Each structure stands twice: as structure tokens, then as C-alpha cells.
Amino acid sequence: MTVPGCERIAIADLTDYAAGELPEAEAAAIEEHLFSCPDCGARAAEFDALVRAMPSAVRSAEVGGFVTEAILNRLAREGVRVRTFALSPGAIVPCAVWDDDELMVLRLRGDLGGASEFTLTQRVAGTEVSRATSQIAAGPHGEIIYAEPAARIRQLPVVQVELVLTAHEGGEERAVGSYTLLHGGLLHR
Amino acid sequence: MPGPHLTIEAVSDEALARRIAGDPSGSTDAEEAELYRRFAPRVRMYGRRHLQDSAAADDLAQNVLLLTIERLRAGEVRRPEEIGSFILGTSRMMAHAERRVARRRDALAARFMEPAPGTAPTSSAALDAPRLAACLRALAGRDRLVVLLTFYAEREAPRIAEDLGVSPGAVRAIRHRAMARLRDCVLGGARP
Numbered sequence: 001m002t003v004p005g006c007e008r009i010a011i012a013d014l015t016d017y018a019a020g021e022l023p024e025a026e027a028a029a030i031e032e033h034l035f036s037c038p039d040c041g042a043r044a045a046e047f048d049a050l051v052r053a054m055p056s057a058v059r060s061a062e063v064g065g066f067v068t069e070a071i072l073n074r075l076a077r078e079g080v081r082v083r084t085f086a087l088s089p090g091a092i093v094p095c096a097v098w099d100d101d102e103l104m105v106l107r108l109r110g111d112l113g114g115a116s117e118f119t120l121t122q123r124v125a126g127t128e129v130s131r132a133t134s135q136i137a138a139g140p141h142g143e144i145i146y147a148e149p150a151a152r153i154r155q156l157p158v159v160q161v162e163l164v165l166t167a168h169e170g171g172e173e174r175a176v177g178s179y180t181l182l183h184g185g186l187l188h189r
Numbered sequence: 190m191p192g193p194h195l196t197i198e199a200v201s202d203e204a205l206a207r208r209i210a211g212d213p214s215g216s217t218d219a220e221e222a223e224l225y226r227r228f229a230p231r232v233r234m235y236g237r238r239h240l241q242d243s244a245a246a247d248d249l250a251q252n253v254l255l256l257t258i259e260r261l262r263a264g265e266v267r268r269p270e271e272i273g274s275f276i277l278g279t280s281r282m283m284a285h286a287e288r289r290v291a292r293r294r295d296a297l298a299a300r301f302m303e304p305a306p307g308t309a310p311t312s313s314a315a316l317d318a319p320r321l322a323a324c325l326r327a328l329a330g331r332d333r334l335v336v337l338l339t340f341y342a343e344r345e346a347p348r349i350a351e352d353l354g355v356s357p358g359a360v361r362a363i364r365h366r367a368m369a370r371l372r373d374c375v376l377g378g379a380r381p
Contacts, residue, residue, distance in 0.1 A: 011372060012365040019339050019364065020238050021346055027238065034231050035273035038202065045230035046376055050368070051237070053316035053375075054325075054340050062322040063337070065330050068352045070342035116354025134330030137354035 005039035014047045064103075064147045066118070066134040072105065072145065083150065086143070087163075089177025095161075096184040101150040108146060108165050110177035112138040115167035118176070120146055123162045133168075144176075156183045197223045206269035209261040225254045228273070232280050239284045240291070241343070249287065253279045316375060324374035332367035335360055 009030060016022050017030050034040050057063060058071075059078055075082060083097050086107040097104055108120070119133040138144060144165065161183060165176040197219050200208075205227075208220045229250040236246030257276055260266050266275055325333055331353065338344045338352060346357040346364075353360065 011369050014234075015365055015368045016361065017238060018234060019346070020241070021361070031235060031277055032274075034234075035228075035277035036271070037273075038227070041227060041231050041273075044234055045227075046372060047368075048230035048234050049316045050321070050372060050375060051340050052233070052243070053318055053321045054337075055243075056318035057321040057325060058337065058341050060318055060322050062319070063325045063333070065326075065333060067334070068338065068342070070344050070348075070352070071337055074342050132330050134334055135353045135355060136331075136334065137352055 006037050007039075008033060008037065009040040009043065011043070011047065014044060018047065018051060062149050062151070064149050064152075065132055066120075066136045067105075067145050067147045068136070069139055069145070072147075075103065081150075085181070087177075087179040089179065092180040092182065094184055095153075095181040097150045097153045099154070104148045104150050104153050106146045106148070106163070106179075107141070107143040108163070108177065108179065109143050110165060112142060112144065112176060113167060113169055115169040115176075117168040118144050119166045119168070119173075120144075121164045121166070123164070124159055129161075153183065159183050202227065202272050203270045206261055206266065206272040209258060210264060210266065210269055214262055221258050224258065224272075228257075228276050229254055232276065235277070235280045236284060240287060245287060245291070249280065249283055253283055256283070321371075321375050324371055327374060328367055328370060332363055332370070335363045336367045336371065339364055 013022075013030060017027055022030065034044055055078070058075070059080060072082065081100055081102045082105050083101045083103070084105045084107065085093055085095060087093060087109065089110045095104075112118075116137045117133065117135045119131060121128055122130045132146070136144060161181045163179045163181065165179070166173050167176050197205075200220075200223070202224075205220050205224050209217045209224065212220075232250040232253045233246045236249035237243060240246055240249065253276060256279055257266075257272075260275075261269070261272075266272065268275070325336065328336065334353065335349060338349045339346075344352070346360040349360045350357040355363075
């Protein structure tokens with residue numbers, strides 16, 4: 001949906017404004033225009049709705065993928081129940097989630113080098129079932145953090161999942177480590 | 190009440206303000222609700238930027254619009270044709286006061302109180318959260334991470350650049366593109 005009419009304040013301006021990253025004078029100019037222009041005001045309302053809905057969407061714990069400590073910290077502040085597994089290369093770890101867990105977090109260790117782009121591939125019985133790639137730097141503990149909705153894990157049968165983390169560095173791809181999760185199904189308290 | 194040929198959504202901001210100011214109290218509920226619908230998101234955006242707290246921004250939007258409506262009813266808004274400027278000025282004044290109170294509250298809390306556990310924001314989401322979650326999942330991993338770090342973890346571009354191993358300028362460019370895609374996906378009905 002686009003708002004017709006005045007295009008003076010584009011979504012890029014609103015993004016920078018909402019992120020708090022505009023110089024004061026530019027921010028003040030945007031504010032003056034926003035409060036007097038119905039078209040740009042309507043565009044701001046759309047943007048505001050997106051930003052307001054984001055915590056609910058993330059708290060629904062359906063948004064997985066590579067994450068950082070900052071995101072885990074906010075989830076923790078909001079009381080999201082997280083089950084964490086720290087894995088070193090070659091690890092074979094029994095893995096299960098409790099019925100009230102909302103998110104499973106994997107802290108993947110290994111020789112991450114100076115890479116800032118990683119791919120995590122998941123395989124079941126040799127067949128690739130998912131692949132995720134992102135630019136992300138290793139955290140302060142030398143880990144790459146990956147999150148999976150616990151609801152998805154609960155649906156898995158008793159199965160062995162092989163995870164392979166690869167690093168992209170200098171135009172080349174290299175294996176960081178392989179980790180095995182032995183999914184034991186749902187646990188009840 | 191809206192005129193015979195205009196729905197309330199088509200009435201100008203100035204006309205809304207004049208009706209609230211001029212019509213008998215109690216007969217302008219629709220106009221007041223429309224004024225709130227139009228301006229509350231702008232005041233919330235203003236509040237998030239200046240108060241850096243979503244719940245405080247929600248409160249600011251309510252308080253600013255309540256005061257605006259009271260002032261209109263009392264005939265204290267001299268230029269209804271500039272109602273947007275009045276609302277912006279009120280937002281600035283109330284946000285400034287809120288920052289002062291917050292500073293005092295924080296200073297007292299630091300002296301006398303144990304750290305309080307974090308609480309979930311109370312504001313209700315105006316959009317369908319599952320749809321937004323689906324659209325977030327549909328973004329490329331790096332784009333999703335930049336959006337979440339900005340608007341969920343509330344990190345600034347230089348810190349995000351460190352987290353991702355890219356430049357702050359690249360973070361901004363990624364964020365512009367990702368928010369445009371997210372908006373098209375959520376509001377435009379594009380398939381996630």
C-alpha cells in the first residue's frame with residue numbers, strides 16, 4: 001500500500017528518524033513537516049504500526065535465524081523461555097525442549113577466524129532440510145548464535161540432525177564445524 | 190458531525206480542529222477519535238526518538254492528544270489551521286517534562302531501590318504479529334538481523350556494524366531496503 005500525494009518524507013527518512021540516527025536539525029525538519037502533512041503523516045502511521053508490532057512478532061518466537069547477544073538480552077528481559085545448547089565442533093548432544101520452552105538457541109563454537117559471513121546447514125539422514133546464511137561477526141565469546149522456534153523443534157520426531165557451520169572469508173568457503181543434535185522429542189515438566 | 194458530502198476521513202485537519210472547538214461538548218466524539226487516529230502515530234514516533242522508550246512514547250501520544258482536545262474544547266488553540274504545529278509543540282513540551290521527571294526518577298531509583306526486573310511492553314500491537322513474523326522470516330538473514338537489532342534490540346548503526354562486520358553506512362543501506370520490503374510485505378499483502 002502506498003500513500004498517494006506528498007513524497008517529501010520517504011521510508012528511508014522515516015527509518016533513519018525512527019532509528020534515532022539523523023542530526024538534530026534534519027530530525028527537527030522532518031518533525032515540522034510530518035505534523036503538518038497528512039500524506040507523510042499517513043506514511044508515518046504505517047511505519048509506526050510496523051515498529052510497534054515488532055516486539056509482539058519477535059516474542060511470538062517464530063522469528064529464528066542468526067541472532068546476537070543484544071537480541072537474546074531483549075528476549076530475556078521480556079521473559080521469553082530460551083533453551084540453550086553450547087556446541088563445540090564434533091559434539092554429539094542429546095537435545096530436547098520442554099513443553100514451555102519458546103526458543104532454542106545454539107551457541108556454535110569453532111575456529112571462526114575473521115569471517116563475518118556464515119552459513120548453517122541442517123541435514124537429516126544426509127538430506128539438507130534447511131540452510132541459512134547471514135553476515136554476522138563472532139560474539140565476545142567466540143560463538144555464532146543461531147535461534148530456532150521451540151515449536152518447530154517440538155514437531156520433530158526422535159531424529160538425529162547434523163548441523164554444519166561454514167565461514168565465508170576472502171571469497172572462499174571453509175568448514176568451521178559439524179555438530180550433531182540427537183532430538184529426543186518433547187519433555188514434560 | 191461530518192458534512193453531507195465528506196466522510197470524516199476526508200475532512201481536513203483544520204476542519205476537524207474547528208469542529209471540536211466549536212461544536213457542543215459530547216457531540217464531537219467522531220472528530221476527536223479521528224484526530225487521535227491521525228496524530229497519535231506521529232506523536233509516538235516523536236516520543237520513541239526523544240524518550241527512547243516505547244511505553245513512554247505510548248503514554249506521550251495519549252497525553253498530548255488528550256491535552257490537545259481539552260485545549261480545543263476550551264477555545265485555547267488560537268490557530269486551528271495550524272493544529273499540527275500545536276500538537277508538535279505540545280509533544281516537545283511534554284517530552285521535555287517527561288525527560289526531567291525520568292531523570293529525577295532514575296536518580297532516586299539509583300539511590301534507594303533494588304534494580305527492578307524487566308517487564309514486557311504493555312502497548313498492544315496494531316498489526317497482525319504472525320503476518321509480521323512471516324514477513325520478517327522472509328527477509329534475507331542479514332536484513333532481518335539489521336531490522337531486529339535496530340527496532341527490537343534498539344542498537345545504533347555503529348554497534349550493529351560491529352555485530353555484522355560491515356560499515357555503518359552499509360547498515361543504513363541494508364536497513365532502508367529491509368524496511369521498505371517489510372512494509373510492502375506486511376501492508377501491501379505481498380506473499381512473504
